[in-house]
Amino acid sequence: MEEYLAMLALSPADLTGCRVLDCPGGASSFTAEACALGADAVAADPAYAMAPGDLAVRALDDARRSSDYVSAHADRYEWGLFGTPEAHFAARVAAVGRFAWDVRSHPGRYVPASLPELPFADEEFDVVLSSHLLFAYGDRLDGAFHRDALRELLRVCRPGGSVRLYPLLEYAGAALDGLPALVRELGGDGVDATLVPVSYRFLRGADTALVLRKR
Template sequence: MNNNSKPASYPQVGVASTCRSYEEYCAMFNLEDFDWTKGPVLDVAGGASSFTSQLHARGVKAIAADPFYKGPTEDVIAAAHKEIEVSSAKLAANPGVYDWSYYGTPELHRQGRERSLALFSEDFRSADADTRYDSASLPHLPFNNDTFGLVVSSHFLFLYADAFGEQFHADSLAEMMRVLKPGGELRIYPLVSLRWEECPYIPRLLHELKGVAKVEYLSTGLPFMPVPSSLLRLVKQA
C-alpha cells in the first residue's frame, strides 16, 4: 500500500472464479518444497486456475472442486474470460493500494491470468476432464474419508466471511479435514475478508478443531492484498 489507511472494501458481487497458476499456488501456499508423493491433491474453490492441470501434467493426481464447473464447457471458459476483464478493470482503477512485488505491474498480472486460463481451458476441454474437475461445493464434498494428502483453498474461505457465516465455515473446515488423510495438510489463504479485516471467528473455529488438527500460521510467498495476511496450515492428526 502507498498510504497508511485501510482502503475501501473490494467491490465484489458474488464469488469470483479466478485464474491462478501452479507457480502462484506454490508461492501463495509455500509449496515449493512440498512432497507431492504424499497423496492426491484437492483444490477447493479452484475456479479457472491452472493448478490442477499443471499438477496433472507433472504426474500428480489432483482434483479441483467448484460449483463454477457446472454447465457447458465453453460457457464456463467464457465466464472465466469475463472474470479476467472485470477483475483487471477493478485493479487498474485503484492500483496503488496493492502490493505488486510479486506480479510487477497490473499488465503482467493480467498476462499471468490469461496464461493460466489458457492452460485451464485446454485441460477442461479434454475428454477426461470430469476426472479432475468436480462441481461440488462446500460444505459437502463427494469424496471418501482420508483421501487427500493436501487440500488447499485460495481466496474463498474467510475472504467471503460477510456472505458465508461462521457455521458455514465451521462445517467447511470439518468437511475438508474429513477428506484429508491422517498427517495430511489443509492450507487456506487469505484469512482476511473483502473488507480487509481478519475474520473474527477464526480463533473459535480453530478451537473446535483441537485434537483434530495441528494449527500453524505461515508467511505467504505471494503478498498482494492491501493488508497482510498469514497462511493457515492445518495438519490432520492420526
C-alpha cells in the first residue's frame, strides 16, 4: 500500500469508498490492503487463472527472479527505501504472503484477465491503477498495444475518475519516444493527461506518474 500511494501520487482518501482496479495486479498485497482501508478493490492479471497454491509458488519464484535481476543491476536502483537487495527481497516475500492469503480468503477480488481486453463494464471504476507493465516493457510491447491498453483502462474508468500509471521509464533504460504522441492522441479523445512528480524512489529516473482523467 505505501509503495502504491507513493508511486501513483495517491492518498488513502483517494481510495476509501471507491471502486478500484489494479491491472495487472500480480502478486501485490495492494488489493488486500486497499479493501481493508475501505475501498472496493479488485485486481486483474492472467496469472489468476492458476490454482491458489500454484499461484503462490509462482509468485515466490517471480519474487526470487526479480530479486536476482535487481541484485545484478543494483546500480540502476536507489536504495534509500529498502537499504539492500536482501531487504527488497524480504519486502516482496512479505507482500506475496499477504497476497496469497487474500487470494484464498477472497478469490472474487482476483480476476483472470489481461490487457488490452478486460471483462469489466464501461465506467465501472473510480480509480484505475497500472504499474510496472505499460512503458516499463516498451522494448517488447509496441505502440499499438500501449494505445489499445490505455483506451481499455480508460473505458472501464468513470468520467471524473483517474487512470494512473507508473513508471514512465523502460527497465532497459531506453527513452520513451512515443509517450508524447500517445498523450496527445488521448487528449483528442477527451482525456486530460498530467505528468505528476512522485515521492517514490527505486528505479533510477522513475520519478513521475501519468494521470489520465476522463472529461
